Amino acid sequence: MKQGLRKVSEQRSNVFYQNLKISRLGKSGRLEEAIKVFTLMDQKNTVTYNSMISAYAKNGRINDARHLFDQMTNRNLVSWNSMLAGYLHNDKVEEAHDLFDKMPKRDPFSWTLMISCYMRTGKLDRARALFDLLPDKTDTACWNAMIAGYAKKCRFAEAKSLLNEMPGKNLVSWNSILTGYTQNGEMVLGSQFFEEMPERDLVSWNLMVAGFVDVGALDSAWEYFQRIPNPNVVSWVTMLCGFARIGRLVEARRLFDEMPCRNIVSWNAMIAAYVQSLQIDEAASLFMQMPERDSVSWTTIINGYVRVGKLDKARKYLDEMPYKNIGAQTAMICGYVQNNRMEEASKIFHRMGTRDIVCWNTMIAGYTQCGRMNEAANLFYKMVEKDIVSWNTMIVGYAQAGQMDKALKIFKEMSERNVVSWNSLITGFVQNGLYFDALKSFVLMGQEGKKPDQLTFSCGLSACANLAALQVGKQLHHLAFKVGYSNNLFVSNALITMYAKCGRILDAKAVFKGIDLADVVTWNSLIAGYALNGCGKEAVKLFEEMVSERVSPDEVTFIGVLTACSHVGLVEQGLELFKCMVHVHNIEPLAEHYACVIDLLGRAGRVDEAFEMVRGMKVKAHAGIWSALLWACQLHQKPELGEIASEKLLELQPDRSSNHVLLSNMHAEVGRWDDVEKIRGFMKESGAQKQPGCSWIEIQNEVHAFVSNDPMLRTTDGICSTSKTLTAQIKNTGQKFDIQAQLLESL
């Protein structure tokens, strides 16, 4: 009998102890361990279940929490409240609302949870309506939830009015308002309020320091930090992170060394600071020294090694990590993904016990980045809960794979789209040459009430550039000006290209002149623009200006300036620039650069030198190079060399009719008619046909597409030359586009 009683009380204390363990593990993100304790318990009471529900919910597994809740036979009020809190932490308003309705009993906890849930998700009016229904208004937490909610959304008038009405306001109430100021960067109003507060505690002081840190006012943060009567760990860590964020690592470290009360958070903060500035060895040294490590410490160090590209080191730590959380494993997957090691990423992914949306998205992005769209789609459709990032990733993936039909399908299936979704679609259209669709999407985006950002504008302008649609481009320019993006560097760079490609080189130059801080792309855009418009000397001059302004030219710069030289026959200058690219700027020439120089030599009649260059190339010659050579051979009547070039060219592009034409013309010019016949015969056999050219033209603010595959309408060069023909052709294709009216309406 006595023994039996002792056994029962031992069991009780055991259950009590295990429950405590579950709750602590749950709170510190060690969910796997909590689950282990829970499943191994032979005796479970209501508190056990309640603790496990909270543990699940705090770690994002709200569905498992609900599952457990549904399985319970002895639910008490805390069970209901725990579930409600779970929905609150996972931003599930409607589920919370449902549960709240079904509750058999409610206490002040329940009401506060529901109100907080509405507040967090921005449903201020519903929160207020519920608060007004609240039968017992003596509980302060409810008031504070209302005040905090209003303040966080910058509704200071409502917050303060509630504060005035509130019976028994306390420090939390004051701090709730202060939080509204500090978390919204309102530090002037914040300091004012802080001075007016009847009492302050460490939370108030720390809020001020954090607020100044957030807006980058380190001096003020430091001032307040020094005024704190008895700073605690939070104060020290906040200040430490402030210095770390702006790269003042030495000062951060000094704080770390000086702080009188150091806990695991301080260590983690300092390690994160080193990781952030890529000082991985310092971070690792601290990691080894620290007295104990939690999942944050491990995740930070693993992430650090991933960021500096030391994947094997990261992997070593991951393998050593006692209980691997989602964050650490996702960091590792991210590292593998960035280095195209998808098989290793996949292994970790499939071994993971729990996965979150971020983890899935990382894997999907990995597959899309290396063009493995089937595998990406596989994961995407297996995903139970997708967020907007998942959808956007798929759109980008299909677009890059050239499958715009599928990208569009995904886009249309989305329940809600953000600016990124639209930009992904529009970028995709531009990348795949579907410029009309890009511009149409631009308009549709505005009609759906989404504001285009700098990326949208730069894409839209790029579409205009490729269509040579000057009027539409100008409209976009005006629009960008209206919404305040015309001074953005992305937009300005796109404007330069647009004007240049439309033949308005002076407008391009004007945009260039208006830019305060030009980057390499800016210079490249105008140089390429000059090249395109046959202004070779200006291109070279601009290049020299760029170098004297200490902007380092890149591969693209040289493609522009070399093209410019070849267009206007600046042979010596071009050759000189090519040398300078390799020897002064240490840029390894790409096939494109060779193509320019070879074209340059070929046009100048230095065909032998051109061939010499091809032989000396480190990269494989592409069709463009051989075709430039072939042109040169035809122009300067070098049939023997031309034969070599044409052979290579036909090897690379057997179906391209222009190659055959070029060869046959060359033979015809030097009177080798038998060869001409041979080639024409070959063309008939192989079915190589002249490809339909497609072009765009703009008349009176409208862009028209026409395809020059109708022999009746095509002139010798494949471009319609008379207005009569043009009109007929427009009727044929029936495409037209006017952006102006729609765009201006939609914004």
Added chain:
DNA sequence: CTAGGGTTAG
């Protein structure tokens, strides 16, 4: 031991 209101590290 489990649930609500104001601050810190990943």
